[in-house]
Amino acid sequence: MRLYSAPYAPNPRRVTMFIAEKGITDIEIVSLDLQAGEHRTPEFKAKSPLSQIPTLELDDGRSLTESRAICTYLEAVYPDPPLMGRDAFERAEVEMWDRRVELMITMPIMMWMRHGMPVMARLEKNQNAGVAESNQATAMRMVRWFDAQLADREFIAGDRLTIADLTTLAGLDFAKMARWRPDESTPHLKRWRDMMAERPAGKVAP
Missing domain, CATH: 1.20.1050.10 (Glutathione S-transferase Yfyf (Class Pi); Chain A, domain 2)
Structure with missing residues:
Protein backbone atom coordinates (compact mmCIF):
# COMPACT_ATOMS: atom_id res chain seq x y z
CA MET A 1 0.00 0.00 0.00
CA ARG A 2 1.00 3.59 -0.53
CA LEU A 3 -0.10 6.65 1.47
CA TYR A 4 0.04 10.05 -0.21
CA SER A 5 0.69 12.61 2.50
CA ALA A 6 1.88 16.21 2.86
CA PRO A 7 4.06 17.98 5.44
CA TYR A 8 2.45 20.19 8.10
CA ALA A 9 -1.16 19.35 7.13
CA PRO A 10 -3.12 17.93 10.11
CA ASN A 11 -5.26 15.38 8.26
CA PRO A 12 -2.36 13.49 6.65
CA ARG A 13 -0.47 13.60 9.94
CA ARG A 14 -3.44 12.04 11.69
CA VAL A 15 -2.98 8.99 9.44
CA THR A 16 0.82 8.84 9.69
CA MET A 17 0.54 9.00 13.49
CA PHE A 18 -2.07 6.22 13.37
CA ILE A 19 0.37 4.13 11.33
CA ALA A 20 3.16 4.88 13.83
CA GLU A 21 1.07 3.87 16.86
CA LYS A 22 0.02 0.67 15.08
CA GLY A 23 3.64 -0.15 14.32
CA ILE A 24 2.80 -0.64 10.63
CA THR A 25 5.93 -0.86 8.49
CA ASP A 26 4.69 -2.05 5.10
CA ILE A 27 3.00 1.14 3.87
CA GLU A 28 5.06 3.41 1.60
CA ILE A 29 4.55 7.08 2.46
CA VAL A 30 4.83 9.54 -0.43
CA SER A 31 4.99 13.23 0.47
CA LEU A 32 3.44 15.71 -1.97
CA ASP A 33 4.18 19.44 -2.16
CA LEU A 34 0.78 21.14 -1.88
CA GLN A 35 2.22 24.60 -2.53
CA ALA A 36 3.60 23.31 -5.84
CA GLY A 37 0.25 21.75 -6.71
CA GLU A 38 1.51 18.17 -6.85
CA HIS A 39 -1.89 17.00 -5.61
CA ARG A 40 -3.61 18.55 -8.64
CA THR A 41 -1.78 16.70 -11.40
CA PRO A 42 -3.81 14.46 -13.74
CA GLU A 43 -1.84 11.46 -12.49
CA PHE A 44 -2.80 12.10 -8.88
CA LYS A 45 -6.40 13.02 -9.72
CA ALA A 46 -6.75 9.55 -11.22
CA LYS A 47 -6.23 8.25 -7.68
CA SER A 48 -8.02 11.08 -5.84
CA PRO A 49 -10.54 12.91 -8.08
CA LEU A 50 -10.95 15.79 -5.59
CA SER A 51 -7.16 16.13 -5.12
CA GLN A 52 -7.51 15.15 -1.48
CA ILE A 53 -4.64 14.48 0.87
CA PRO A 54 -4.27 11.98 2.45
CA THR A 55 -5.03 9.28 -0.09
CA LEU A 56 -4.37 5.60 0.56
CA GLU A 57 -3.68 3.54 -2.56
CA LEU A 58 -4.28 -0.17 -2.03
CA ASP A 59 -2.21 -2.90 -3.63
CA ASP A 60 -5.05 -3.67 -6.06
CA GLY A 61 -5.17 -0.06 -7.30
CA ARG A 62 -8.25 1.06 -5.37
CA SER A 63 -7.97 4.27 -3.36
CA LEU A 64 -9.43 5.72 -0.18
CA THR A 65 -9.54 9.36 0.88
CA GLU A 66 -10.67 11.11 4.11
CA SER A 67 -8.35 10.56 7.04
CA ARG A 68 -10.98 8.95 9.30
CA ALA A 69 -12.02 6.50 6.56
CA ILE A 70 -8.39 5.56 5.96
CA CYS A 71 -7.84 4.96 9.66
CA THR A 72 -11.02 2.86 9.85
CA TYR A 73 -9.67 0.67 7.04
CA LEU A 74 -6.28 0.34 8.72
CA GLU A 75 -7.94 -0.53 12.04
CA ALA A 76 -9.69 -3.45 10.34
CA VAL A 77 -6.58 -4.67 8.52
CA TYR A 78 -4.22 -4.14 11.48
CA PRO A 79 -6.47 -4.63 14.55
CA ASP A 80 -3.73 -4.54 17.20
CA PRO A 81 -3.34 -2.39 19.14
CA PRO A 82 -6.96 -1.21 18.90
CA LEU A 83 -7.15 2.57 18.46
CA MET A 84 -10.90 2.88 17.88
CA GLY A 85 -12.29 1.01 20.87
CA ARG A 86 -12.60 -2.63 21.89
CA ASP A 87 -16.38 -3.00 22.17
Missing part, protein backbone atom coordinates in the same frame (compact mmCIF):
# COMPACT_ATOMS: atom_id res chain seq x y z
CA ALA A 88 -19.55 -1.25 21.03
CA PHE A 89 -19.54 1.36 23.80
CA GLU A 90 -15.84 2.16 23.47
CA ARG A 91 -16.11 2.51 19.69
CA ALA A 92 -19.01 4.94 20.09
CA GLU A 93 -17.22 6.86 22.86
CA VAL A 94 -14.05 7.18 20.79
CA GLU A 95 -16.03 8.39 17.79
CA MET A 96 -17.87 10.92 19.98
CA TRP A 97 -14.64 12.45 21.23
CA ASP A 98 -12.97 12.23 17.84
CA ARG A 99 -15.82 14.19 16.27
CA ARG A 100 -15.70 16.74 19.08
CA VAL A 101 -12.02 17.30 18.40
CA GLU A 102 -12.56 17.57 14.64
CA LEU A 103 -15.40 20.09 14.91
CA MET A 104 -14.36 22.04 18.01
CA ILE A 105 -10.57 22.20 17.70
CA THR A 106 -9.20 21.03 14.35
CA MET A 107 -11.64 22.87 12.08
CA PRO A 108 -11.39 26.25 13.88
CA ILE A 109 -7.59 25.99 13.97
CA MET A 110 -7.45 25.14 10.26
CA MET A 111 -9.69 28.11 9.40
CA TRP A 112 -7.62 30.36 11.65
CA MET A 113 -4.42 29.28 9.90
CA ARG A 114 -5.85 29.36 6.36
CA HIS A 115 -7.24 32.88 6.75
CA GLY A 116 -4.66 34.33 9.13
CA MET A 117 -1.27 33.09 7.94
CA PRO A 118 0.28 34.78 4.86
CA VAL A 119 2.06 31.52 3.98
CA MET A 120 -1.37 29.92 3.44
CA ALA A 121 -2.48 32.49 0.85
CA ARG A 122 -1.80 30.12 -2.04
CA LEU A 123 -4.26 27.63 -0.59
CA GLU A 124 -6.84 30.21 0.58
CA LYS A 125 -6.92 32.89 -2.12
CA ASN A 126 -9.61 35.02 -0.40
CA GLN A 127 -8.16 35.31 3.07
CA ASN A 128 -10.43 37.10 5.55
CA ALA A 129 -9.02 38.54 8.77
CA GLY A 130 -12.44 38.43 10.42
CA VAL A 131 -12.76 34.71 9.73
CA ALA A 132 -9.28 34.17 11.20
CA GLU A 133 -10.09 36.12 14.37
CA SER A 134 -13.45 34.42 14.90
CA ASN A 135 -12.01 30.94 14.49
CA GLN A 136 -9.02 31.75 16.68
CA ALA A 137 -11.41 32.78 19.47
CA THR A 138 -13.45 29.60 19.02
CA ALA A 139 -10.34 27.41 19.02
CA MET A 140 -8.96 29.00 22.19
CA ARG A 141 -12.31 28.69 23.98
CA MET A 142 -12.51 25.01 23.11
CA VAL A 143 -8.86 24.44 24.05
CA ARG A 144 -9.71 25.67 27.55
CA TRP A 145 -12.72 23.33 27.64
CA PHE A 146 -10.63 20.34 26.61
CA ASP A 147 -8.03 21.32 29.20
CA ALA A 148 -10.71 21.06 31.90
CA GLN A 149 -11.79 17.63 30.60
CA LEU A 150 -8.23 16.36 30.99
CA ALA A 151 -8.05 17.36 34.66
CA ASP A 152 -8.91 13.83 35.80
CA ARG A 153 -7.96 11.66 32.83
CA GLU A 154 -4.80 10.68 30.99
CA PHE A 155 -6.23 10.36 27.48
CA ILE A 156 -8.89 12.16 25.45
CA ALA A 157 -11.31 9.21 25.24
CA GLY A 158 -11.36 6.37 27.75
CA ASP A 159 -8.41 4.90 29.63
CA ARG A 160 -6.00 4.32 26.74
CA LEU A 161 -4.66 6.05 23.66
CA THR A 162 -7.11 6.21 20.75
CA ILE A 163 -7.50 7.99 17.45
CA ALA A 164 -9.08 10.87 19.39
CA ASP A 165 -5.66 11.63 20.90
CA LEU A 166 -4.07 11.58 17.46
CA THR A 167 -6.70 13.90 16.01
CA THR A 168 -6.17 16.30 18.92
CA LEU A 169 -2.39 16.25 18.54
CA ALA A 170 -2.57 16.88 14.79
CA GLY A 171 -4.93 19.81 15.26
CA LEU A 172 -3.07 21.46 18.13
CA ASP A 173 0.33 21.10 16.48
CA PHE A 174 -0.99 22.82 13.35
CA ALA A 175 -1.40 25.95 15.49
CA LYS A 176 2.39 26.07 15.93
CA MET A 177 2.30 27.99 12.67
CA ALA A 178 0.93 30.89 14.74
CA ARG A 179 3.46 30.19 17.50
CA TRP A 180 0.79 28.74 19.78
CA ARG A 181 1.07 25.59 21.83
CA PRO A 182 -0.30 24.38 25.20
CA ASP A 183 1.41 26.13 28.12
CA GLU A 184 0.92 26.84 31.83
CA SER A 185 -2.45 28.47 31.08
CA THR A 186 -3.71 25.03 30.01
CA PRO A 187 -1.78 22.78 32.41
CA HIS A 188 -3.68 19.55 31.80
CA LEU A 189 -3.43 19.91 28.04
CA LYS A 190 0.27 20.71 28.39
CA ARG A 191 0.81 17.58 30.51
CA TRP A 192 -1.06 15.56 27.89
CA ARG A 193 1.00 17.10 25.05
CA ASP A 194 4.26 16.36 26.86
CA MET A 195 3.14 12.74 27.34
CA MET A 196 2.20 12.43 23.66
CA ALA A 197 5.62 13.77 22.63
CA GLU A 198 7.21 10.61 24.05
CA ARG A 199 4.98 8.24 22.09
CA PRO A 200 5.53 7.02 18.50
CA ALA A 201 2.85 9.47 17.31
CA GLY A 202 4.68 12.40 18.87
CA LYS A 203 7.82 11.57 16.94
CA VAL A 204 6.06 11.77 13.56
CA ALA A 205 7.24 14.92 11.80
CA PRO A 206 4.59 17.61 11.24
